[in-house]
Amino acid sequence: MELTPRLQDIINIIKNKGDINVQDIALYLKVSPKTAKGYIRELVRLGYVTVDEGGNIKLLIKGEDPVEKISKIIEIHESEISLLRKQLEEMREEIQKMKKRYRS
Known part of the structure; x- marks a missing residue:
């Protein structure tokens, strides 16, 4: 399954920055934190990222x-x-x- 361009952007941001939180992604994409959480939820569902208790996002597929x-x-x-x-x-x-x- 191919990711949407927005989800690909989020993956690239996480690759470049390493661990990042939802608020920072919302600022990078110039969207609301609620919208960013929706994008992150989709990436978690697809198995690309994980979110820890502090709201930090980590990429699962690194290599x-x-x-x-x-x-x-x-x-x-x-x-x-x-x-x-x-x-x-x-x-x-x-x-x-x-x-x-x-x-x-």
């Missing part, structure tokens, strides 16, 4: 971009699928050869 991670997994699976297809085709050819030998 790798989740889209990049999923892309790598897909590439690995695609290569495995192509390898299995190749093996399947080789087995089909062997079966055809065996059938020809048996018929002769």
Whole structure:
């Protein structure tokens, strides 16, 4: 799932500043603290950030971009699928050869 531009902005702010509170995010985005809390709640629900008791926001995904991670997994699976297809085709050819030998 792709994040909205506003949520991406919040993620970038948190990446640049490290730990930050909701009030500061509201000031950066020039929105009300209530609106900023709504954005943060959405990011918490999606698993991108956590909020501690003091209202400080921390980024959960520090290193790798989740889209990049999923892309790598897909590439690995695609290569495995192509390898299995190749093996399947080789087995089909062997079966055809065996059938020809048996018929002769």
